[in-house]
Amino acid sequence: xxxSRLIGFLIAILLGxxxxxxxxxxxxxxxxxxxxxxxxxxxxxxxFVLMVAEVYTTDGNIDHAVKLLEKLNPENPLxxxxxxxxxxxQMGFEPWEMRFMADLETAIRGHLGQGDAP
Amino acid sequence: MSEKRGHLYLFTGLLIGLLMxxxxxxxxxxxxxxxxxxxxxxxxKDLYRSLIARxxxxxxxxxxxxxxxxxxxxxxxxxxLVAQAxxxxxxxxxxxxxxxxxLLVAGLRQGVAQITPLPxxxxxxxxxxxxxxxxxxxxxxxxxxxxxEAVSTLAAxxxxxxxxxxxxxxxxxxxxxxxSEVCEVDQPGSLIQVYVYNRADRxxxxxxxxxxxxxxxxxxxxxxxxxxxxxxxxDYQMTEGMSYNLRVGFGGQLIQNLSIPRCxxxxxxxxxxxxxxxxxKAD
Numbered sequence: 326x327x328x329s330r331l332i333g334f335l336i337a338i339l340l341g342x343x344x345x346x347x348x349x350x351x352x353x354x355x356x357x358x359x360x361x362x363x364x365x366x367x368x369x370x371x372x373f374v375l376m377v378a379e380v381y382t383t384d385g386n387i388d389h390a391v392k393l394l395e396k397l398n399p400e401n402p403l404x405x406x407x408x409x410x411x412x413x414x415q416m417g418f419e420p421w422e423m424r425f426m427a428d429l430e431t432a433i434r435g436h437l438g439q440g441d442a443p
Numbered sequence: 444m445s446e447k448r449g450h451l452y453l454f455t456g457l458l459i460g461l462l463m464x465x466x467x468x469x470x471x472x473x474x475x476x477x478x479x480x481x482x483x484x485x486x487x488k489d490l491y492r493s494l495i496a497r498x499x500x501x502x503x504x505x506x507x508x509x510x511x512x513x514x515x516x517x518x519x520x521x522x523x524l525v526a527q528a529x530x531x532x533x534x535x536x537x538x539x540x541x542x543x544x545x546l547l548v549a550g551l552r553q554g555v556a557q558i559t560p561l562p563x564x565x566x567x568x569x570x571x572x573x574x575x576x577x578x579x580x581x582x583x584x585x586x587x588x589x590x591x592e593a594v595s596t597l598a599a600x601x602x603x604x605x606x607x608x609x610x611x612x613x614x615x616x617x618x619x620x621x622x623s624e625v626c627e628v629d630q631p632g633s634l635i636q637v638y639v640y641n642r643a644d645r646x647x648x649x650x651x652x653x654x655x656x657x658x659x660x661x662x663x664x665x666x667x668x669x670x671x672x673x674x675x676x677x678d679y680q681m682t683e684g685m686s687y688n689l690r691v692g693f694g695g696q697l698i699q700n701l702s703i704p705r706c707x708x709x710x711x712x713x714x715x716x717x718x719x720x721x722x723x724k725a726d
Contacts, residue, residue, distance in 0.1 A: 330452060337456025338463070345464020353465065359472045362487045366477045369514070373491070376498040376511075383501055384539075396490065 362396040367412045370397050374409030375418070378425035387436045390429060403437060406430045481516035488515055489527055496524065496543035505550050512551075524548045525668050532664050542649050545667035549648030552670040617650070617691040619698055621721035626706030626714075632680050633703040634717040639666050639675040639691060641724045646675025653690045654679055683715070691722045 362373065374394065381390040394402035410426050418426075475482050480491055492515065499508040509520070517523040528544035531537065617639060625636065639650045648667025655661040666677040681687065687701040698720065706716035 334452055334456040337453045338460035341457040341460020341462075342464040342467070343460070344457075345461040345466075346468045347464070348461075349465040349468020353469050355469055355472055360475045360478055360482045360484055360487075362483065362491070364476045364478050365480060365483070369480055372511070373494065376494045379501040380494065380497045393490075393494070396487070 363398065365397075367408065368416060370405070371409040371412035371416065371418070373397060374406055374426055374429075375413070375422055378406075378422075378429040381429050381432065382425055387432050391433060391436065394433070403430065403433045406433060480514040483515075491515060492524065492527055493531075493540050493544065496547040497540065499547045499550065500543050503550075508547055509551060521548050521551055521670070524551075525670075528665070528668055532662075538651070538663055542651065542665050545665040546649035548670060549667040549674045553674060616693070616695040616725050617722040618696050618725040619720060620723045621719070622698075623719045624704040624706065625717040625719050626704070627716075628708055628714060630717060632717075633683075633715045634678040634680060635687065635689065635701055636717055636719045637666065637677045637679075637689070637691065638673060638719070638721045639677075640722065642726065644723070646673045647724075648674040650675070650677075650692055652677055652679075655688045656685055681718075689720070695722070695725075 362370075365373065374397070377390050377393045380393075381387065391402045394405045397405035398408075406426060406429055410423065410430065413423055413426060480488070483491060492512070495508055495511045498511075502508070512520040512524075515523070524544050525548055528541045528548070531541045531544070625634075635654070637652055639647045639652075641647050646666075648665075648670070650666045651663060652665065653661060653663050662679075664677055664679065666675050669676050669678070679687075679689075681701070681703050683703060685702065689698045689701060690696070701718055704716040704718060706714050708714055
């Protein structure tokens, strides 16, 4: 009998903890965030890529552009631009916006020595 | 008797668990995926903000910059930009970035863009976007359909409103038109207060001000970080016993030997004052 009460007590704590965590995350979430740029939704990432492409058109600094794009994809910044292009196409970005991103993609290919193959 | 107590211990366990759960949720850092810019950590928010400012110099689209800044959900986007620019300058960060932040603040506060879009430096920009290569071997699709909010942000069209004045362009030179001592007993400190105007007497934001100490050392700051005073205002805190040289814009007039003025109060006591310098774009 005492064992079953102990088990019941522990289950009640676990259930309470689950409910408490749900309520806490819903209504009292931690103010400390570890969310990074790479966790952004695809459409926001595409807009980030566009901004990087715009900056690149004015300063021509490919190292800086790559460094920024590594925030979206640390292993493969080129992939970040390609994903931005795809999302941009799906979302109907303006032609000039697509051109900026395409120019950036070409420049990064050259910079990383990846030729025409993605 | 023991059967009656049964329900109470379950309730106690539930309550303990609930408190533990809430505490854990409040203490554990949150990590979101496929998320919104407002949930970024502070370092990435700063990076996002500075990129918005840099992109603003290209597009000169106040509406789009505002829409992007709104995604960060700062209490006041302008205050956040000003704070970031000041932190950047204090830390000796990128001048271009702090200038972009200052210009964006000025643009947002005044409601109309007052800068000329930066020209493209691309060597071989493609003239037509006819063929845009995209990878086809493993298409990537956004996992969550974009919301209307995101669509409206991204679909904003470029609507630059460049005007001829004021134009804080590189190479603009400014001439000192007025220099005076400011003697106010309750002033917060001894400042070099700089006001910069264009030829049409309109304040100009984003103008570079270079200040150097006579025996070495130099600092740079920009107008526009105190739009509540004036878009063309900037100030610098002087230190007792130091002498400063100041130049506004690139190749502008060098103002030498600036130091804290001595002011006399009504009761005859001496206190440290400030200096007010007014510059106007040279003809």
